[in-house]
Amino acid sequence: MSKIRILATEDDPIHEEKLRMVMATLKYDLIDVIVDPHQVIPIIRATNPDVLLMDVDLNSDISGIDLVNKINELYDIPTVFLTSFHDAKTFNKAKETQPAAYITKPYKADELERSIELAVFSKQKETKGIISTKNDRIASHFFVKDGSSLTKVLLSAIRYVEAYDKYCYIHTQHKKYMIKERLKNIADQLPGHLFLQVHRSYVINLEAIDDIQLTQSKLSIGDKEIGIGKAYRHALLSRINTLG
Incomplete structure (x- = not known):
């Protein structure tokens, strides 16, 4: 089975280093950790990742939540939010993007692993359901x-x-x-x-x-x-x- 390919955003060097270490430990294929959110969509277009790990605060004119809203208009990729925001307002706003998970920092490796695995599993199940439904529903x-x-x-x-x-x-x-x-x-x-x-x-x-x-x-x-x-x-x- 091919490795799960992951694209991440993170503007904090300390959290970026931890994320890279966790990805290596879990043996995922980490495409890259992006600092500039304006580069994310072109990189998605070029690499077609399986999962997005998205920080909420990207120290930019666009938040991770706003970026995911834009991505959802173009691609169907499960998103796991990794954030320091624990408040209900941020969570409820993120929830509107229909993420696969919302994890607050600091997080444990196994917590992140389970979220990624569930995101991929749900996506695969959804895809199989679409194919089955299409075959049953669409004729001419x-x-x-x-x-x-x-x-x-x-x-x-x-x-x-x-x-x-x-x-x-x-x-x-x-x-x-x-x-x-x-x-x-x-x-x-x-x-x-x-x-x-x-x-x-x-x-x-x-x-x-x-x-x-x-x-x-x-x-x-x-x-x-x-x-x-x-x-x-x-x-x-x-x-x-x-x-x-």
Whole structure:
């Protein structure tokens, strides 16, 4: 079994050193301990960690709680808060991000280990449940709310899904539907053999692609040009059939 890969944030050198020692003792794969919170999302994009260990006070213009809120909009990674804050106000605010655990410093190695293991186990169980549910639920279509009606939309008719603020637009050739859902929630309900995320804001129907411009890292679906994010490029190229 591969090691659990962990990305952590910590601005205090003493706590950072302790964390590195604990990770080494527990034999986890510690990707890095990040001091600057503005580097966290790009590093997540590049490394795809299994668990985030997040400090609350990052000595920055953004708190760990605010950072996790941003991360949750883009990725589905379990978070364990490691913090010196014991007060109810901070805990309740952190709770809104739906973390896997909230651990106050000082902590014991076995306490952190159990929290990490539970976070990974819960995520694996959730993923298996999604796959099972998808296989049971998705056939060839689903219904979306269109005004006061529920309209049948064929999966094969969906060309791409576009995230916009707290909404998403499902685009077919002749119409688009606005859905009040996060992109990753919609992506979880689409069959993986047909749909793929190629950008933080786009999930596409692979069969709808008309052209891929490799040097410009973008693809075309009809008149729509969609950028290909660096983190998604390899997955896209591995899924398409090429000749020559």
